[in-house]
Amino acid sequence: MSSFSTKLALQSLDSTTLAYELAERVYARRNEILQGHSSGLSGNSGIALLFSAIGRLAGENRWSLAAHEQLKSAAQDMNGHPGLFAGLSGLLFSAACIDANQYAALISSCIDRLSEYVAMVNPATIPSSTAQYDLISGAAGILIALDAGCAPEQVCSPLRQYLLWLCSDPQGARWRVRTNGSPDLRAPCLNLGVAHGIVGALSSLAFCAAADELRSTLPALNLLEDVFQSSHRATVWPTAIADDGIVRGRQAWCYGAPGFAAVLLHLGIRLNRHDLLAWSENLMLEVANLEPQHWCLADHAFCHGTIGNAMLFHIAGRALNQPLLEARANELTSEVIAAFNPDLPYGFRSVGINGETDDVTILTGAAGIALSLLYLNGAIDGKWLKGLGLADLSTAALPL
Numbered sequence: 001m002s003s004f005s006t007k008l009a010l011q012s013l014d015s016t017t018l019a020y021e022l023a024e025r026v027y028a029r030r031n032e033i034l035q036g037h038s039s040g041l042s043g044n045s046g047i048a049l050l051f052s053a054i055g056r057l058a059g060e061n062r063w064s065l066a067a068h069e070q071l072k073s074a075a076q077d078m079n080g081h082p083g084l085f086a087g088l089s090g091l092l093f094s095a096a097c098i099d100a101n102q103y104a105a106l107i108s109s110c111i112d113r114l115s116e117y118v119a120m121v122n123p124a125t126i127p128s129s130t131a132q133y134d135l136i137s138g139a140a141g142i143l144i145a146l147d148a149g150c151a152p153e154q155v156c157s158p159l160r161q162y163l164l165w166l167c168s169d170p171q172g173a174r175w176r177v178r179t180n181g182s183p184d185l186r187a188p189c190l191n192l193g194v195a196h197g198i199v200g201a202l203s204s205l206a207f208c209a210a211a212d213e214l215r216s217t218l219p220a221l222n223l224l225e226d227v228f229q230s231s232h233r234a235t236v237w238p239t240a241i242a243d244d245g246i247v248r249g250r251q252a253w254c255y256g257a258p259g260f261a262a263v264l265l266h267l268g269i270r271l272n273r274h275d276l277l278a279w280s281e282n283l284m285l286e287v288a289n290l291e292p293q294h295w296c297l298a299d300h301a302f303c304h305g306t307i308g309n310a311m312l313f314h315i316a317g318r319a320l321n322q323p324l325l326e327a328r329a330n331e332l333t334s335e336v337i338a339a340f341n342p343d344l345p346y347g348f349r350s351v352g353i354n355g356e357t358d359d360v361t362i363l364t365g366a367a368g369i370a371l372s373l374l375y376l377n378g379a380i381d382g383k384w385l386k387g388l389g390l391a392d393l394s395t396a397a398l399p400l
Contacts (some may be wrong), residue, residue: 039074040090046362084141135200202390302368319393
C-alpha cells in the first residue's frame, strides 16, 4: 500500500523517500512480476538489483529474500535468450553484482551456458542486424556480463575480438546493418546509439579490453568524429547515418549526445586522450544548454527519459568538475520527483514499443528510477551502471 495518501506527504517527498516508495510498490506486486517478466535486466534480474540495494540500505531481510526469489525465477530460463536485457547474461550480471560469493554456483552455471553461445561466434562475420553485436541483445552486453562474472579469458576473448574487429573498420561497413525493432532503421545504416549501435560496443570494450587493444577502436572513433563534423549543424548527435542522410532522434541514454558523451568520457580516461575528454565535455554542455523540449524525451525513465539524462549529467559533471552539468542533474532530479503520480501503480507513465504503460523495469520504469535516485543522492554505489555500459567515474583520475 502506498505511503503517500495525503498532499502533505507528497509535498515533502525527496529522492530517498521516493526511491523507497517505488521499491515498496514493486515489492507489493513481486509475485505478479515473477510470472510476467523475462530473466534479463529488463525483467526479474534487474528488479533483483533494486531489491538488493534497498535491502542493504534498510537492513531488512525481506528485501534480500525478494531479490533471491527474482534471481531464482530468472534462473528457470537458463536455456533462453543469451542477451543482457532479455536473457541469461542479465541473470549473470545481477548475481555477480549482488553477491558473487553467495551466487558462485549460479554464476558458474551461467558462464558455462554462455560459453556454448560464444563458441558459435565467428570473430570475422558481418552481423545481419545490430542485435548480434549491441548492448541490449548482442555481444557487447554479453561481454559486459561475462566480465562482471569474472569469466575465463577463453570465454570472453571471442566476443572481445569480434567487437574489436567491428570497430577497426574505418568505413563502418562491418556494422552498417539493419536495426531490429526500429521502424525508422529497417534499412542498413550506421547506428550511433548506446543501446543498439556501435557506441554500445565501444562502451563494452571500454570496460573489457586492455589499453593496447582499445587503440584498435580508433577507426570507429575517427569515423564518429567525421560524422559529428558533417552532421553537427543538423543535430547535436544523430541516431544513425542512413544512405539517404542523417536520422535525427532524441538526446538521451539510448540514442543521442548524453549517452555517447558518457562513453567518450570513459574511453578518454582509458586511452589517456585529452581530445576525447574535451569532445565529451563539449557535447554534454551543448545538450545541457538546450531547452529540454529539444531533447525529445519520452518519459521520466532511464532509457529515453528525464532520470537517464540526470544520471548522465551527474556522472560527467562529477568526473569533469563541471558545475553546470551537476546543476542540470539536480534540476532534472527535482523534475522527476515532482512528476511522481501516486495514482499509478508504479508512479510514472512510460513510453515503449507497446505505447504508454506504467512500467516496473530498469530501462523504462520504476526500478531504474529508484536505483538512479539512490545513486544520485549517494546512498548506493554505481556498480550496477556497468550493465548500462556506463562507468561510475566519480573517483576516476583524469589524464594529466
